[in-house]
Amino acid sequence: MGYVAKDEKTLWKGISLVAGCNCVPQSSYIEFLTTKKRFHKMEGRKFYHFVQSFAEGDRLSPQMANAIGVELAEQEFPDFEVLVATHIDTGHLHNHLIVNSVSCVDGRKLPANRKARVTYRMVQTMQSVLFTRRFTKYFSARFYTVCFSSYVNIPGNA
Numbered sequence: 001m002g003y004v005a006k007d008e009k010t011l012w013k014g015i016s017l018v019a020g021c022n023c024v025p026q027s028s029y030i031e032f033l034t035t036k037k038r039f040h041k042m043e044g045r046k047f048y049h050f051v052q053s054f055a056e057g058d059r060l061s062p063q064m065a066n067a068i069g070v071e072l073a074e075q076e077f078p079d080f081e082v083l084v085a086t087h088i089d090t091g092h093l094h095n096h097l098i099v100n101s102v103s104c105v106d107g108r109k110l111p112a113n114r115k116a117r118v119t120y121r122m123v124q125t126m127q128s129v130l131f132t133r134r135f136t137k138y139f140s141a142r143f144y145t146v147c148f149s150s151y152v153n154i155p156g157n158a
Contacts, residue, residue: 001029004049004085004096012062017086019066021073022104028083032100035081039107047101048110053094062088069095079105 004010005025010017016025023031036042052069054060060068066086072095073082081100086093101109 001083001098004083004087004098009087009089010085012086012088015063017062017066017088019070019084021070021077021082021084022079023081023083023100025083025085028081028098031081031104032102035100035104035107036102039102041102041107041109045101045109048097048099050097050099051094052097054092056092058093060093062086062093065093065095069097073097073099077110079103079108080110 005018007016018025020028032047036046052072054065066084069084069086073084077099080102081104083096083098085096085098087096099110103110
């Protein structure tokens with residue numbers, strides 16, 4: 001989680017492009033663990049990592065890309081803590097979404113075997129967010145990707 005929130009990747013004109021859904025970005029790691037402890041779900045999958053990428057030619061500002069990531073997290077994971085970080089250090093803007101595997105509302109786990117379905121739904125949600133709402137005019141082409149990975153052991157927060 002420390003990697004995705006590094007200032008050299010997420011700081012744009014003095015503005016942090018790190019946001020939290022159902023959590024505070026600066027304490028998200030502790031909040032994720034607190035939720036797991038609260039519901040006695042410390043074993044198994046710890047969190048999910050999605051990467052949402054945009055085309056180099058898109059006319060999105062980094063703030064807009066971050067807003068798209070936050071909206072996507074709110075729609076797809078309404079009962080889960082999600083850290084959203086927009087990276088500006090490559091040739092294309094991309095968001096990292098780190099999703100707690102345990103719901104902060106009712107303690108249910110997001111099943112690991114649903115990763116393909118969740119990824120598919122995220123792509124559908126992204127299509128809706130990007131092409132039928134306020135961001136449509138900023139895209140040069142309908143190009144985007146959503147990548148997925150998950151972690152059983154939580155790496156160090158550094």
